[in-house]
Amino acid sequence: MKVKKVLAAWRGEPQCEKCQVRHLALFSELAESDFVGLHLHIEDLEFPSGNIIYQSKEPGRAVFTVRHGAVKLVQYPPDGTQRTVRLLRQGAALGLEAVLDKPYRHTAITMQNTLLCRIPTTAIHQLNVQSPKLYSQLMHRWEQSVEQADEWLTFLSTGTARTRVARLFLHLNGDAYDTSCQLFCREDVAAILGITSETACRIVAEFCRDKVINALPNNRFECDLLRLKKIASN
């Protein structure tokens, strides 16, 4: 999967009050009145799959909320490989370190066509003056990040490649009611689990043969959750 740094398509000034994911987003606890009279320069952006939203070490000037799609946060160990440390989907926030005026600590790359809203840190600081609720919201976001990071380490980076792949499927099924989920390209799977793409490929194939999962079109898979759980706890 090739990665490009592009200008995202600008989709206009968003109307935060009407945002469908507002209950998930950073501003969920703010009242209508908090927005009035502020010219916040919040933007709606659309990125195609495989594009860089921001790059590691770049000065952080904005926080983003995922409105639709999926984003991966990538870090680069000194050996030249890359490691995906987090996966962000609808409602998640990225680039929080910008609020503390720190440079971005990851490279953020879209994994699908993705809709984001971009909130400059200046807006965060402005809003905060009026409404300390935002701080509480930010703390919760941070807490979620730590939780996801720890889960990533304990579940997706521990154990054999087989158990890791099984856990990844369970992770992706997570909140869904149906038992099918979309996987990414094998290279992404490898970067998430800390294995090679060939190993990832072999194990996915093995799971298919054993009918633990069932390949559907477009990289989707129907999962036998019970058997996956059994494999995941070895």
Add this chain to the structure above:
Amino acid sequence: MKVKKVLAAWRGEPQCEKCQVRHLALFSELAESDFVGLHLHIEDLEFPSGNIIYQSKEPGRAVFTVRHGAVKLVQYPPDGTQRTVRLLRQGAALGLEAVLDKPYRHTAITMQNTLLCRIPTTAIHQLNVQSPKLYSQLMHRWEQSVEQADEWLTFLSTGTARTRVARLFLHLNGDAYDTSCQLFCREDVAAILGITSETACRIVAEFCRDKVINALPNNRFECDLLRLKKIASN
């Protein structure tokens, strides 16, 4: 290393204004006046090595600051093994999730004789009413946790066992001016790096043979940082 849940020795009511690590601690930005007139029930505690400070899933009623010593945060994957996800030393805070009224997400265990101060969440909430600075301080702590978690994944859980051990030595040397550092028991090293204690042992022995490190008494090692860095970037 056996682990016990004990009552810590109570060392009395601390005088936060005079704390030597206050510049590192949660309250660093608070003014003297913020403390006056508040009966905060902050406690000073001493734990011997290998003792449980709090356990995973326990309701979080207090945040802790490490005044001296070292603490590990441990999680348990379903296969019965354990994984150390973070290492906390002087000045670090643990159990921040308690501020958000969440249960503790790890089991916290001392790795040395350790001095802690215990701050009930009620105290945090009281202080916060007067002083929003504390929130900013808390956000920085959270940011540090995420940073450490990501570093842990990218550096200490990626690559061969050899490079991981080398990176652990570099990590432990981190801020120090001298080039020696204290290692823990091999089992702890294994739980940090996601390898077995035998492998950890072999690699430490190999480094000693190659004179990349030099064993000193009491599990301390003198490190050749340059050669370690070379190994760490393979």
Add this chain to the structure above:
DNA sequence: CGTGTACTTGAATTACATCAAATGATGTGG
């Protein structure tokens, strides 16, 4: 229709885990 990219599969090699046994360190009770 050809070309590039991702995916798949195989065979050889390597790194690591596992099992087992010996050594060393530490502490306890007689």
Add this chain to the structure above:
DNA sequence: CCACATCATTTGATGTAATTCAAGTACACG
């Protein structure tokens, strides 16, 4: 203070899982 128990460390031998290198297939796109 010694004998013994307990626990961490070390080292070796063996098996296995995963990487590496390589070749071939499927698929999308100009």
